[in-house]
Amino acid sequence: MRRNVGLSQLKLVRVALDDSDPDRARTAAAESLRIRRELAAADPQQGSLQWDLAVCLGTVAETAEPEQARPLLEEALGIWRQLASGDPDDASLLSNLFDCLYALADLDAEHFRDLTMEAAAIADRLTDADPGNTGFQRRLLRSSWRLGDMDLRAGDLACAAGHFAGALTLAQRLADDDTGSVDAQRDLATALRRQADYALANARPEEVRGHLERSAEVTEALVQRFPRTGALHRDLAESRERLGDWLRDTGDPALARDLYRLALASRRRRAVLDPEDTASRLAQAEVHARIAALDEAAGHRGRARRQWREAAELARVLEAGARTSYFEQRLAAMS
Incomplete structure (x- = not known):
């Protein structure tokens, strides 16, 4: 009993x-x-x-x-x-x-x-x-990503390539074999982001954007199928933020800003569906900060102030002391 x-x-x-x-x-x-x-x-x-x-x-x-x-x-x-x-x-x-x-x-x-x-x-x-057990295959995926990370830290790009490429091939096969599986589709989106990590580390920028865009597309399709699943909105926000960061860093701030605004919409939806997820809400504040920095660099001081204010207010509510101070300092500098 x-x-x-x-x-x-x-x-x-x-x-x-x-x-x-x-x-x-x-x-x-x-x-x-x-x-x-x-x-x-x-x-x-x-x-x-x-x-x-x-x-x-x-x-x-x-x-x-x-x-x-x-x-x-x-x-x-x-x-x-x-x-x-x-x-x-x-x-x-x-x-x-x-x-x-x-x-x-x-x-x-x-x-x-x-x-x-x-x-x-x-x-x-x-x-x-x-070999046919999906649960075992998914553990192999996670293992491959982690081994690939170890290789990247060690500077062994050849071994990292094998682990990340193998994981992407496996994830694609699992997603194709069970198109209705949310887990399989999420794994595929993750595998694409991890392949982008490898391409970036290996100085192959022409591949990075394609992997990140496809990862976002896979995740967006899941959100459309399951609009009330908060974790999927969080996944989509992270995919858009990653792609936005890459576009910002490679000289396309306008498109980066558009993606950050889409990411904000996903973060807000996540907050509605899962209000206890404070980590996602703090990430929302960080997206406001990204947009603020782009607006500030472009000379749009009014827009930048609004975004720094949003970031500071969210961080204050979440009692994120250090980040609140930083956002408030940036806001004060715009006054």
Whole structure:
């Protein structure tokens, strides 16, 4: 019975996360974790209870700040590794181990490479064992992007090219095989943006714009299909901002400004659908700042003041102290 109560609490966490309600998610997560710990401690040899605890730790980590999330993921990783040592071919167990390694790598700079390589080896094992499993293929995608990032940081453009190009080919195939899958289409949009990252790093600007434009087109098509899904409006805003940044930096400020204004519309829609997403609202303030800087450079001081004011007011509401001060300073300089 208590195990079922813990499961119910964990479901509440997922619902709250989907609703962008972090406070409700944290409350449910704390209760679920308390129950899971008690059950696992009462019967430490029961693998299913250890499994439940590891899943719960990972979910609770999603609701926590980075400094609290890292020890939770480290504890979960220890459990997954112990379980995997007893059943090294269990695909579901390996999938959970991959997810834990991948999440922890984001928070552990010292061991980032080792965690990433371990996760990549698991992704390869899973896809080799079951090439038709979409979930395994998506883990391989994530692994390829991260390996490509490591190659870029190391200056190994040849290896990075293989990882990003391979990921784009895989993402395109998955999207073509299941045109109705939102996840597959989002992965394709991400793969196109990551290919643009590689093209930029490899001094191939003629390819960057095409990849970014196509990524935005894929995301816009998703928004048209699912207009009430806030995460898709956030994705579209990010795609437009990325393309706007590239156009601004390559000498087309007018078109960049148009894209930033479209991005603002997407950010505002996201705020309506998911008002608890403060990160997206702060990103909206940053878009106002981008537009303000373009207007200021073009000599449109009145328009620039309005945009700096919008940015400052949003940052103030969100209690973003440093950014509020910066925006207010820029606004004062325009007076």
